[in-house]
Amino acid sequence: MAYPYGNGRRPKFVKFAPGDRGEGLLDAFYEDPRVFRGKPGKRGQIHAWGLYPHPDEDNLPEYDVMKTMQRMMATQMIYHKQDSPERQFINALKERKRKELAALDLEGRDKRDVIIRIYLVGVNDAQGNPRIWRRLRVSGGIKLSVIQDKVIAPVMGWVRNFHCYFFTQLSDGTMFGPKDSDAVDRFSWQNSIGYDWMPDDKYMLAQLYAKEGDQIGYLYDFGDKWFHEIEIEKIIPQEESDGHIEILDGKGMCPGENMHGSLQYNDFLKELDSASPAKKAEKKREILSCPNYKEFGKPPSLFNPDAFDITQATERLASALSSTNSVRSGAKIYTMPIAPTEEFNDHRSKGLKKGQTIMKNNVDEDHGYWQETVSGGSDKKKESVCASCGKPGGEALKVCGGCRQIMYCSPEHQKAHWTAVHKKQCTRNFLKK
Ligand SMILES: [Zn+2]
Numbered sequence: 001m002a003y004p005y006g007n008g009r010r011p012k013f014v015k016f017a018p019g020d021r022g023e024g025l026l027d028a029f030y031e032d033p034r035v036f037r038g039k040p041g042k043r044g045q046i047h048a049w050g051l052y053p054h055p056d057e058d059n060l061p062e063y064d065v066m067k068t069m070q071r072m073m074a075t076q077m078i079y080h081k082q083d084s085p086e087r088q089f090i091n092a093l094k095e096r097k098r099k100e101l102a103a104l105d106l107e108g109r110d111k112r113d114v115i116i117r118i119y120l121v122g123v124n125d126a127q128g129n130p131r132i133w134r135r136l137r138v139s140g141g142i143k144l145s146v147i148q149d150k151v152i153a154p155v156m157g158w159v160r161n162f163h164c165y166f167f168t169q170l171s172d173g174t175m176f177g178p179k180d181s182d183a184v185d186r187f188s189w190q191n192s193i194g195y196d197w198m199p200d201d202k203y204m205l206a207q208l209y210a211k212e213g214d215q216i217g218y219l220y221d222f223g224d225k226w227f228h229e230i231e232i233e234k235i236i237p238q239e240e241s242d243g244h245i246e247i248l249d250g251k252g253m254c255p256g257e258n259m260h261g262s263l264q265y266n267d268f269l270k271e272l273d274s275a276s277p278a279k280k281a282e283k284k285r286e287i288l289s290c291p292n293y294k295e296f297g298k299p300p301s302l303f304n305p306d307a308f309d310i311t312q313a314t315e316r317l318a319s320a321l322s323s324t325n326s327v328r329s330g331a332k333i334y335t336m337p338i339a340p341t342e343e344f345n346d347h348r349s350k351g352l353k354k355g356q357t358i359m360k361n362n363v364d365e366d367h368g369y370w371q372e373t374v375s376g377g378s379d380k381k382k383e384s385v386c387a388s389c390g391k392p393g394g395e396a397l398k399v400c401g402g403c404r405q406i407m408y409c410s411p412e413h414q415k416a417h418w419t420a421v422h423k424k425q426c427t428r429n430f431l432k433k
């Protein structure tokens with residue numbers, strides 16, 4: 001007798017509930033997740049757990065968002081109280097990966113610094129090379145959640161704790177992302193493409209590469225879709241590694257947040273290149289009206305989309321390092337104080353943990369404002385870095401005795417940072433209590 005589900009195909013691992021005939025289910029879910037391996041694209045990369053069909057000539061797989069969404073809507077009542085085949089499959093993949101990572105011998109990579117280059121995919125110069133990129137030095141031991149929040153966002157020029165994101169280990173397609181993000185755009189990818197991911201505050205950068213030349217995928221903003229790649233250019237010997245974070249080099253201004261993703265921004269720049277002075281001024285206004293240049297950042301000292309202002313980027317990095325980690329469950333959101341958002345505020349204030357408060361920012365004349373949940377206490381040492389140099393220190397980090405919020409790797413860094421930066425910050429926080 002033919003198997004009643006999945007058009008007669010019997011899955012190797014997942015179980016269907018009665019009423020689900022496997023309509024719209026991707027082929028990958030009929031496989032056994034305990035041994036499954038996705039098909040790489042032409043650059044050898046595996047994206048989104050390897051779930052999607054992959055034409056040989058393409059680097060990215062074929063995401064059929066409509067099909068996946070339709071299936072999700074059609075089956076959500078059937079799997080109201082039990083795991084859907086997709087969920088069963090991803091849970092098994094996650095469990096397998098969790099064990100692999102627990103058994104992985106890092107061979108000291110977490111103690112070694114790396115030179116990485118992060119660039120926007122799809123925004124290219126006339127020669128086809130990335131037009132917007134940053135090169136920096138960072139410890140392999142930094143947690144993914146921390147490098148996203150305190151390094152990648154400020155160094156690239158994106159707003160911290162605004163849109164959702166994930167990392168992809170491109171050698172096997174494993175996805176890592178925030179555990180409880182409340183970013184406005186979080187649903188559009190998580191529920192329709194990637195299903196689920198490993199918690200990024202539990203894993204460090206060094207667990208995602210093995211050798212120089214390895215690449216890690218990073219997608220920022222599920223609405224606009226800014227695809228980045230992080231290339232491991234050099235792994236520095238342990239005896240030359242001190243864990244400090246430093247921007248070495250870069251090119252290109254960060255696009256305006258909300259400027260519709262890499263491909264549209266590439267077209268925007270091409271038009272800008274050949275635009276008349278009047279049109280150039282208009283396009284400049286468009287970039288500079290975006291949140292990362294207006295409400296949450298400074299306009300560049302000189303407007304040139306190909307220039308990289310390393311001084312400004314270093315300032316943003318330093319300011320991020322001397323702050324607590326972003327609270328993902330309270331990502332920045334623009335709020336108008338009318339009925340629907342009151343409900344939203346309420347939902348956020350109910351979910352506040354000890355010490356957390358909702359901060360209002362940039363309250364404007366229309367009485368709208370940005371709100372974000374911020375932490376009042378210190379971060380877990382395992383998920384923190386030295387506020388002065390960026391070294392991930394684990395239990396070795398010492399909390400500032402004044403504010404009890406930020407941490408240092410050594411008394412020397414605490415002293416230097418106190419004089420240069422923290423004296424003002426700390427007093428302010430101290431007096432507030
Ligand atoms: Zn330090």
Ligand SMILES: [Zn+2]
Nearest residue numbers: 400402403426
């Ligand atoms: Zn302090």
